[in-house]
Amino acid sequence: DSGVTQTPKHLITATGQRVTLRCSPRSGDLSVYWYQQSLDQGLQFLIQYYNGEERAKGNILERFSAQQFPDLHSELNLSSLELGDSALYFCASSQREEPRISPLHFGNGTRLTVT
Amino acid sequence: GENVEQHPSTLSVQEGDSAVIKCTYSDSASNYFPWYKQELGKRPQLIIDIRSNVGEKKDQRIAVTLNKTAKHFSLHITETQPEDSAVYFCAATPRGANNLFFGTGTRLTVIP
Numbered sequence: 001d002s003g004v005t006q007t008p009k010h011l012i013t014a015t016g017q018r019v020t021l022r023c024s025p026r027s028g029d030l031s032v033y034w035y036q037q038s039l040d041q042g043l044q045f046l047i048q049y050y051n052g053e054e055r056a057k058g059n060i061l062e063r064f065s066a067q068q069f070p071d072l073h074s075e076l077n078l079s080s081l082e083l084g085d086s087a088l089y090f091c092a093s094s095q096r097e098e099p100r101i102s103p104l105h106f107g108n109g110t111r112l113t114v115t
Numbered sequence: 116g117e118n119v120e121q122h123p124s125t126l127s128v129q130e131g132d133s134a135v136i137k138c139t140y141s142d143s144a145s146n147y148f149p150w151y152k153q154e155l156g157k158r159p160q161l162i163i164d165i166r167s168n169v170g171e172k173k174d175q176r177i178a179v180t181l182n183k184t185a186k187h188f189s190l191h192i193t194e195t196q197p198e199d200s201a202v203y204f205c206a207a208t209p210r211g212a213n214n215l216f217f218g219t220g221t222r223l224t225v226i227p
Contacts, residue, residue: 002158033214043159043204043217056213090158099208099215100147100166106158 003027004093004107012113018079021110025072025093031055032074033092033104034066043090049074050097081114088112117142119207121218128195129226136221138205139187145207148188149215150179154201162203163190195225 003026013019025032034046045058049068060066063081068074078085088109095102118141128134140148149164165172165179165188172179176195181188188207192199202222206215 002160031213042219045214045216048213050213058214097213098211099149099206099213100210103149103161103164104215106151106160108158 002105002107004029004091004105006089006091006107006110008110009108010111010113012115013081014115015081015083017081017114018077019081019112021076021078021089021091021112023074023076023091023093023107025074025091026105029093029095029102029105030072031094031097031102032068032072033094034060034074034076035090035092035106036087037090037109038084038087041087046076055097078112083114086112086114117145117207117209117212117216119205119216119218121205121221123221124219125222125224127224127226130195130197132195134192134195134199134223134225136190136203136205136223137187138189138207138218139185140207140216141186142207142209143183143186144209144211145186146210147208148179148181149206150177150190151204151206151217152201153204153220159204192223195223197225197227199223200225 005024048056092104146167151159205218
């Protein structure tokens with residue numbers, strides 16, 4: 001167990017809908033990262049927060065947004081869902097802001113299926 | 116930004132043989148190179164990492180080598196076992212960057 005908790009584990013929804021994915025980082029970790037992994041694909045970086053502030057942005061669609069709360073948990077909001085948004089969404093956390101200083105630890109992911 | 120290429124995309128080896136996965140990176144400022152293992156349906160797990168001030172690092176049956184001049188690094192697994200079967204991802208991050216840039220993954224199959 002990595003200590004990173006993601007809920008829900010599975011989510012099935014229809015096109016056009018909006019969902020929220022939740023992540024609780026490991027105790028003591030200030031950084032939260034979100035990654036998207038489509039079927040048989042690599043890990044696409046979406047966004048990073050450090051101590052409540054956005055620090056880095058990747059290929060995140062405008063329909064997607066995220067935030068990190070004062071208790072350091074993070075939520076990823078996906079709206080106007082399309083079939084192509086079906087994927088495994090991973091959250092990762094680390095102690096510091098830069099991965100080279102403290103490694104990333106991944107949660108077990110949320111599998112989103114859009115029908 | 117950084118671009119990481121990973122080869123091969125699939126690799127099959129007989130149990131007991133060695134496996135080598137290679138990655139190249141584009142940003143000469145990259146200085147941290149982790150490797151993650153992802154078993155089917157599970158989360159990526161860090162298995163080994165190397166920093167740019169080191170040329171090689173070993174941990175039991177796995178080792179990583181780094182060639183800064185050529186901008187490539189490799190994962191070596193010796194005496195492979197069926198439980199080594201997984202997808203392996205390399206990554207790189209430039210100094211000052213807040214993100215890991217991942218390769219596209221290598222699916223390793225160890226045949227008993």
